Amino acid sequence: MKYMLLLHEPDTDWTAVGQEELDKALAEHAEFVQYLAARGRPFSGEALRPSCTATTLRPKGDDIIVTDGPFVELKEHIGGFYVIEADTLDEAIEVAKHVPIGSGVEIRPIWDA
């Protein structure tokens, strides 16, 4: 089964943080990627630019309205995601415990193709 791990984090502009903080965050993710690789677990993942760069479309009657900002305005946003393979939710939880955790990690099973 495939699971998406949605990484919720305090909104951060990674272009504005100090080099040290950036290196630390990158190192944490490198460590997680190493953890996955060491176990031969297939995965993919991406980091997202901050929510101030987000654009949201909403239906309005027959129209679609384009608006600035994320779908929900919160203090935390989805900062990135991984897609992993796991046989059960317990396995997915075990993997997710190793994700560098910001505010929380949401585990979502992905529909089988």
Added chain:
Amino acid sequence: MSLEAAVAQAHRREWAAVLAATMRLTRDFEAAEDAVQEAFEAAMVAWRRDGVPPNPGGWLTTTAKRKALDRMRRADALARRLPLLVVPDDDPEVIQDHRLRLIFMCCHPALAMNARVALTLRLVCGLPTSEIAHLFLVPQPTMAARLTTAKKKIRSAGIPFHVPDDLTARLPAVLAVVYLVYTAGSADRAVELAHLVASLLPEPEVLGLLALIRLNEARAAARFSSDGKPVPLAAQDRSRWDRSAIAAALPLVRKALRGGGPYALQAAIAAVHAEAPAYADTDWPQILALYDELVTVYPSPTAALGRAVALSEVHGAAAGLAEADRLSAELGHYYLLPAARAEFLRALGRCDEAAEADRLAADLAPTTAEAEFFRARAVDSPTRP
């Protein structure tokens, strides 16, 4: 034994084992659930005609598996291959393991607490949805929807049918479900469940929970008067306590205490109360020591308040009152806090304040019977001369 009683008994004792064995065949709990339901319906007919079989559990398992196979044959185009999958009669160890898997699946932390309780009652105890709905005071369609949502999550999120590797991390969730079944007013089911878990997994905390429920049940008859009013511990008629049930639970408490967990400690406190011939004989220093331990391993409103009562018995009502006041910031809305304050204040002769605390307890009380009790106490209590 009448036919109905025999089927009811088999339902109580065998449901989980039959379901677990059938799941081994179907690999799908909904198909298994339907098959087991059909097997029990078939039992009503067959046992009336042929008499109750010597091994009802075996009969039900065989029948449920056959029903499940019939369904699978009907559903599956590869019908002719299916007989190969029929497994020989399950040995008891495998069935035990499967019942445990069933329990851990139903009590998975990724399910909402109320869904865990409902699923456990449905799949492990075999309770009909209508009865579960009645127990939790919700309409039947609400409960049916809750069960459907939970089953959907198990299936689509991949909640596994296995016993977790890290038992210590997952056991508390199972025990919490059993305890909730108990507090929801289904003592028989809770005892059965606790007994089942204890027989499969004799960990100290499991024994502690079983002992706690048994000790509470042994004293349940004295807890309410004939007209349904709650009777405080000090006023309970201890001749109505079931002394043999209490004696039977004590060895469990001793075993449980080796783990030192919260259920074991609560059971030990219940045991000290249960062993006192009269309220005045209660070993309060012992109870206080157990509460000291309990609030450390399991900080909770009830534990903190129990400790305040023990403090007042050992060191006087003023000490109890001071502790209750200290707790009021975090437990302000917990009705037993003003109730306890009322008792401490009354013992100190501050009767007007006591009556006021009783009225507050009445306002916050979850049941009308308890509210009436506190209201009556507020009126009856002597005013200061």
